[in-house]
Amino acid sequence: MTAIVAENVTANGHGVEISHLVKKFGRPGQEMLALDDVNLTVAPGEFVSVIGPSGCGKSTLLKVVAGLLEADGGSVTIGTDSVLEATKRKLIGLVPQAPALLPWRSVRDNVKLPLQINPAANAGRTLRDPDELLTSFGLGHALEKFPKQLSGGMQQRVAIARAFAFDPALLLMDEPFSALDEINRDQQRLGLLDFWQTHRKSVMFVTHSVPEAIVLSDRIVLMAARPGRIAEIIDVNLPRPRTEDAYASDAFRELEGYVRSRLADVMQEAAHV
Numbered sequence: 001m002t003a004i005v006a007e008n009v010t011a012n013g014h015g016v017e018i019s020h021l022v023k024k025f026g027r028p029g030q031e032m033l034a035l036d037d038v039n040l041t042v043a044p045g046e047f048v049s050v051i052g053p054s055g056c057g058k059s060t061l062l063k064v065v066a067g068l069l070e071a072d073g074g075s076v077t078i079g080t081d082s083v084l085e086a087t088k089r090k091l092i093g094l095v096p097q098a099p100a101l102l103p104w105r106s107v108r109d110n111v112k113l114p115l116q117i118n119p120a121a122n123a124g125r126t127l128r129d130p131d132e133l134l135t136s137f138g139l140g141h142a143l144e145k146f147p148k149q150l151s152g153g154m155q156q157r158v159a160i161a162r163a164f165a166f167d168p169a170l171l172l173m174d175e176p177f178s179a180l181d182e183i184n185r186d187q188q189r190l191g192l193l194d195f196w197q198t199h200r201k202s203v204m205f206v207t208h209s210v211p212e213a214i215v216l217s218d219r220i221v222l223m224a225a226r227p228g229r230i231a232e233i234i235d236v237n238l239p240r241p242r243t244e245d246a247y248a249s250d251a252f253r254e255l256e257g258y259v260r261s262r263l264a265d266v267m268q269e270a271a272h273v
């Protein structure tokens with residue numbers, strides 16, 4: 001992984017403005033409110049995690065922002081663009097739960113793919129060289145390999161490198177480390193932290209892990225279920241750049257206790273609905 005180089009890295013990317021967002025599933029008359037009046041502003045270069053009980057709408061929120069699901073009400077603006085315009089202009093990088101690499105392309109060619117699709121949209125960007133990018137993610141030795149020759153953790157790193165390659169204005173990550181074991185997961189999250197602190201992109205990151213949300217984020221959006229909504233937005237006022245030492249600080253542990261107790265509150269509420 002790259003060394004942590006910058007204390008004062010300029011924030012990059014576009015902000016996100018989510019306003020009165022509503023998303024329903026189901027047939028008319030039997031609808032379920034997956035997102036009920038969700039309002040959230042993500043500043044350019046801000047890292048925001050979304051946490052909450054199963055079924056509270058975290059993935060749905062990310063999918064609406066990514067343009068994979070259409071909203072039933074409200075709006076999402078990325079910079080000054082609608083989601084549709086942002087997807088056309090390739091402003092959004094998405095890292096799904098499973099790495100979704102093309103098995104017949106080498107690691108290098110998987111990372112090159114977003115540079116090759118709709119190249120006109122890449123004009124004026126700082127595109128990253130796939131080899132350099134993969135090397136900075138500790139995969140310099142695996143450029144010619146195929147996805148099946150890599151471990152799950154390495155594959156997920158390729159997927160993250162691929163999302164960074166075309167310099168998107170906004171990165172959306174839906175539990176990117178959930179399939180990994182705890183040791184691997186911790187390594188990957190510290191690697192992402194390191195990379196992000198050097199490049200400062202706007203990020204929306206879904207996770208079930210409280211420590212993961214704290215170590216990575218500037219703010220944590222706590223969601224509640226039935227209907228899916230924002231219960232609280234929690235500031236993470238820990239100094240940056242952060243390293244694994246952050247876990248050991250009193251401030252970290254205090255915040256972890258607070259987030260866990262608020263998570264328990266919303267889970268208890270949901271149990272009584």
Ligand SMILES: Nc1ncnc2c1ncn2[C@@H]1O[C@H](COP(=O)(O)OP(=O)(O)OP(=O)(O)O)[C@@H](O)[C@H]1O
Pocket residue numbers: 025026034052053054055056057058059060061228
């Ligand atoms: N395509 C769909 N059709 C119908 N209902 C859906 C669909 N996608 C999600 N839902 C429902 O919407 C609600 C929110 O789902 P979502 O996957 O966004 O939750 P989540 O917070 O990401 O959950 P988890 O933490 O378990 O991944 C759930 O009740 C889910 O069953």
